[in-house]
Amino acid sequence: MVLGLIPARFASTRLPGKPLVDLGGISMIQRVVAQAQQANLARVVVATDDERILQHVREFGGEAVLTHPHHPSGTDRLWEAFQLLGSPPDVHCIVNIQGDEPFINPAQINALADLFADAATAPDIATLVKPVLTEEELFSPHLPKVVLNQRGHALYFSRHPLPYQRGRERAEWLAHHHYLRHLGLYAYKPAVLEQLTRLPVSPLEAAESLEQLRWLEAGFRIQCAETELEAFGIDTPEDAERARVRLGR
Template sequence: MKVVGVIPARYGSTRFPGKPLALINGKPMIQRVYEQVKKSTELETVVVATDHEDIKKVVEEFGGTAIMTRTDHETGSDRISEVTQKVEGDFYVNVQGDEPLIRPELIDALVQAAKESPEAVVTAKTAIKHQEDVNNPNVVKVVTNKNGFALYFSRSTIPYNRSGVEHTYFKHLGLYGYPKDVLNKFVELPPSDFEKVEVLEQLRLLENGFSIKVVETSYDAVGVDTPEDIEKVEKILGGTANV
């Protein structure tokens, strides 16, 4: 199974235009993400999929591989689907371009799960540590069956704890691995009912009968959505430009 890591990097962002090029301790964010992803032992190829020549240029300057994709893609899945037509592979891992602290071990775990369930989409979850996150609609929750396959994703608190028993809630992490044929079928499907209600693209997969394997991890995504988040990541990195 040839596995390709794809990092979508869109230039336009309502809250943070040019985000992939923002410097984190002197290094472009897209470079930090790329270097972390390259540490994965399960990926045969890593590419940045972008819609902007400046991003492509920066990636190539630090020795990475970047390909140009259309500017009108609505989602990262759509962009990766275009990549499947340009970069040969059997399985594609979508790594968010705004997570400079992504753990390569998690990427490896997703690919290993894919080898055990080759027809499934694979994603990740992590235990929620703070009650306010359980009730926060911006923190997407996931429930799985006993075999680790997703039952549902929601912005609501699921399951609702009517009995008051002790329960661990799980946050869904936006890291996906797709078999090529599943990905290309997925992006051709119209938005589903639950997807439109929750505004969660992955529900389209469940509503159309696709399986989603969910890997548990201790990693909790630290994404960069605004310029203020840069400082947060720099503090985690310890202010060391070489990290």
Template sequence: MLFLGIIPARYASTRFPGKPLAMIHGRPMIQHVYERASRVVPEVWVATDDERIAKAVEQFGGKVVMTGRYHRSGTERCEEALQLISLRLNRHFDVVINIQGDEPFIQERQLQQIMECFDDETTAIATLVKRIDNKDDLFNPNIPKVIVGRQGQALYFSRSVIPYLRDVPSDEWITHKLWLKHIGLYAYRSEVLKTITQLSPAPPELAESLEQLRWLWHGYSIRVAETDIENMAVDTPEDLERINQMKFRDNE
């Protein structure tokens, strides 16, 4: 099975313009993500619409493909990149992994877990979750929660706390260890990626502003693997400053 890792990267960002090029321990953030992903995924490319990002990737020896500026999501950018890369290499890829470009310390085991989901030939889309262990995450609407079925399939994603714990004071909820949060790493079979980018928006997606609800609403199944690794995303300049104050080994 051939896997293709794609790191969607755009320069424009409301909260943090130029984020992919932000320096972390002397290297641009996009380089950290690329090098870590390349340890596990045999073919990794950055997909961008900005020449500055493309130039930076080429300077550290990475592979980059230029995509359009019209994409509404990283998923759409991945779909165009898949077409362009497949043509350029004259190769068919079975699975595309959508790797977040703002998580410079993504762990190899997380990538391995999402790839292992496709050992099951029925898996169409896969993602990761982690058990919530603190109140801040539990009640933070920017951290989507996930309900997972008995067979490891996502049933619903929400910015609200789901499931709701009836007859228990909310300040005691965290002790029950019921909740899972979504880790924004996706993988899709290539033919599925092509179709989900053509789907019409869904009512729950518009309500929650969560793209994956469109796929569920249209009948696609999302396989879930649970990780115990905490991700460290860079969303703001303050996040960047905090991470630069930390010490990491390359294998962490």
């Protein structure tokens, strides 16, 4: 059984109440839930820290649990949510679906869930990567990049382009390497998710402000699946307005 969990916090520095933002007459969190329900998931549950979000999700027919408001990361919120659901023993994979991506494609979720279909080959952790297409993407610190080994396991994540192209102008970098950027969609074995919540902040994580570096430093392998599909996260009022334009409203 694959369980989809959607962490949804009310507090947001740049867009307070983000999950409840109206996008063409439908809240952002309802759009995320609707997209996730089209994937091959046995169950989709919102993990929120706010009673307003909890009630809203239940009103539109979704499933939600109320978690502690002071979790240091979405990973910790997911683990509490899993426990609140009774730690279902038949769940072999938990997919962490970002609550601020109302256009997430179900195929992206399936790409990760499929990696866990065979227990003998299932990874501890899986995530999505996408080819970098523009110089703007490549050098944006807001779009983390990743380098992989030959088996598709992550070697390192960074806000800086990796690898560095010594002796070449920045405008030439894309022509000489297949750069990948990280999309914030994860899947885990339940037992691994529990272990991740016990790890302290690591030096690399503190330097880059990327939680997945904590996992790499602790020795976990992260399997990466490549997608051509774009991600559309909403962090600011301007992002929300672009989403409304995309919806034609």
